[in-house]
Amino acid sequence: MSEISIVTAYFHINRENWKGFERSTEDYLAYFDFWARIQNNLIVYTNRHTASEVLSIRKKYNLDHKTKVIIVEDIYSIDEELYQSIVRTIANPFFRKFRLRPTNPETIIPEYIYLTLLKSWFVKDAIQKGYVAGKVAWLDFGFNHGGKCYSESSEFDFLWEFDFDEKINLFTLRDIDDTPIFEIVRKMEDYITAGLIVAPDFLWIKLWKLTREAELVLNKSGMADDEQTIMVMVYRENPEIFTLHKSTWFMPLKDFGGGHLTIINNTQGNKFKVVLLKIMNKYKCLKVKIKYSYETFKLL
Numbered sequence: 001m002s003e004i005s006i007v008t009a010y011f012h013i014n015r016e017n018w019k020g021f022e023r024s025t026e027d028y029l030a031y032f033d034f035w036a037r038i039q040n041n042l043i044v045y046t047n048r049h050t051a052s053e054v055l056s057i058r059k060k061y062n063l064d065h066k067t068k069v070i071i072v073e074d075i076y077s078i079d080e081e082l083y084q085s086i087v088r089t090i091a092n093p094f095f096r097k098f099r100l101r102p103t104n105p106e107t108i109i110p111e112y113i114y115l116t117l118l119k120s121w122f123v124k125d126a127i128q129k130g131y132v133a134g135k136v137a138w139l140d141f142g143f144n145h146g147g148k149c150y151s152e153s154s155e156f157d158f159l160w161e162f163d164f165d166e167k168i169n170l171f172t173l174r175d176i177d178d179t180p181i182f183e184i185v186r187k188m189e190d191y192i193t194a195g196l197i198v199a200p201d202f203l204w205i206k207l208w209k210l211t212r213e214a215e216l217v218l219n220k221s222g223m224a225d226d227e228q229t230i231m232v233m234v235y236r237e238n239p240e241i242f243t244l245h246k247s248t249w250f251m252p253l254k255d256f257g258g259g260h261l262t263i264i265n266n267t268q269g270n271k272f273k274v275v276l277l278k279i280m281n282k283y284k285c286l287k288v289k290i291k292y293s294y295e296t297f298k299l300l
Contacts, residue, residue, distance in 0.1 A: 005133070005136045006137050009115075010028055010054070013111040027142075034147060034150075035144060035156045037154070039063065040159060040160050043122075043132060045122045086219060089219045089223065090224050099186065120204060123138050136198070143195055143250065164243075167203065168203050170243070170244055172247065175246075176191055176244070193228070194227050198256075210237070211227065211230055211234060217233075
């Protein structure tokens, strides 16, 4: 089995102030702490303020020798052209009205969109600087959201190994069909999870180039979106360099090398509560669609 190097990143973009999507730096550090026992070599890109806390968490598990923290003072200088292109695009009120959920972060917050796109840049940078080689995984800093899928933090004390093929391994929620990209952007449908991506080093360098180009093309069309939609665009243009695995938001780690990890069984406990939550979610979706239909009608 092949050991996999992991790259992740955390940068403060004022998420604690996003109504309905609030998460603080402390929340993210707790999420990271949940899986930080993992024994793989880990590269973390972050700001100066958070760097010492990240290293302290890994040191707590005697893994500081397998951890490298890279401080980035200004993430917007990494690709100012890309960032400004996103800023200009989402400032257009027509774009916001076009989206089914016009107040979501991926509609109104350019910093969020930009940072999600930088996932492949962080991995590419770590490879080019010689910090990692061979099979490399991107794993979200907030992976598992502190216990949303996996319940036992202690079970992350293992060396993650799996023989992925020599392609970019993506994990999908649904089949990638022929829905036009503008319709995916409009309905804000999820196809690819993007919280875990695994690829050989040489393809990560290519992935960043393709990701950047796809976002700029989308921006020129008057639209913007985060890395999940951009990955659909990149896959459609280059299917030969990808392997797709059907999964759910956090399950790929268990299905590909972490079989011992305990997951939360949402069917246990109060079945009435589970049914009620499903009904509430459907009601919320219906409200969103009715409001969107009304706003669209006013534009006609």
